[in-house]
Amino acid sequence: MTRTTHTPMLPPGSDLEALGLTLAARPYVRRGVAMRDEPIRVVIVDDHAVVRAGIRALLAGVPDVVVVGEGADGRDAVALVERLGPEVVIMDLEMPGVDGTTATRALHALPVPPKVLVLTMHTEEERLLPLLDAGASGYLAKDAAERDLVDAIRVVASGDVYVRPRVARMLAESVRHGPAPDARRAAFDSLSAREQTVLRLVAEGYNGPEIGQQLGISAKTVDTYKQRVEEKVGLAHRTDYVRFALDIDLIRK
CATH class of the missing domain: 3.40.50.2300 (Response regulator)
Incomplete structure (x- = not known):
């Protein structure tokens, strides 16, 4: 490899x-x-x-x-x-x-x-x-x-x-990030605690059933939280979650 x-x-x-x-x-x-x-x-x-x-x-x-x-x-x-x-x-x-x-x-x-x-x-x-x-x-x-x-x-x-x-x-190695945008941090702060957790776990690579298992909720409920996050923050794909989480230092480079 x-x-x-x-x-x-x-x-x-x-x-x-x-x-x-x-x-x-x-x-x-x-x-x-x-x-x-x-x-x-x-x-x-x-x-x-x-x-x-x-x-x-x-x-x-x-x-x-x-x-x-x-x-x-x-x-x-x-x-x-x-x-x-x-x-x-x-x-x-x-x-x-x-x-x-x-x-x-x-x-x-x-x-x-x-x-x-x-x-x-x-x-x-x-x-x-x-x-x-x-x-x-x-x-x-x-x-x-x-x-x-x-x-x-x-x-x-x-x-x-x-x-x-x-x-x-x-x-x-090709990444060059500037400071975390204030607007994204404010958008994250507007989410509920559970929505913030779901956003972080998606950005870290976990799928719906895995997130549900960690949080003690169903995969369908996870999808509901994801939909709320996407509507409030303007995310669409998992790469959007990753980028957003990196920009606000929710996950580490």
Whole structure:
């Protein structure tokens, strides 16, 4: 997990910079990620049948991962997700017709979007940032699939973002933050104590059920608090939560 990579030029104040900082502080990539009690339903989307067969074979002996469908382009990806409801889509980028990036945006807009794990020949520095912005949950080079694919599937299925630790540091090193805006601090202070706690936990990477378990409330109630936070503070995506929390020093760089 130590292949060479280059630091991209990121726009100042990018939410993706904030995401990289959080990933570096609390790495999501880890060997030996625990197995799930229930199988993770996976769809494979790649225009090469031999690649799909190779991925299916790689996952065949994994007890908590089951491949429920295959597609050859982004149009197939959307149709399969709507019909089969998988948790994770393993997505190639370069495909005829609807490509992987376009399909990722379409999947992210669904009422119940799957986690998209991009598996491609391209290096992270070439494509990572726009894909995270489009809604992807992880990025893995095909030459690392045999070693890391199972861990990556488990990570994104759990609600975390998967990138290699070196790439997380690459994003974090590009961050240049100024002082916390007074307006954001005032907006945070206007929230109730429970809303503040939910905001912080989302920014730290916890999903709805995990937050509910910590607070002793249901995941549905967590969603209600998140909706209130988003309406009051003007947040939309988890990267917005991360950026907001970093700006007011709610979580540490």
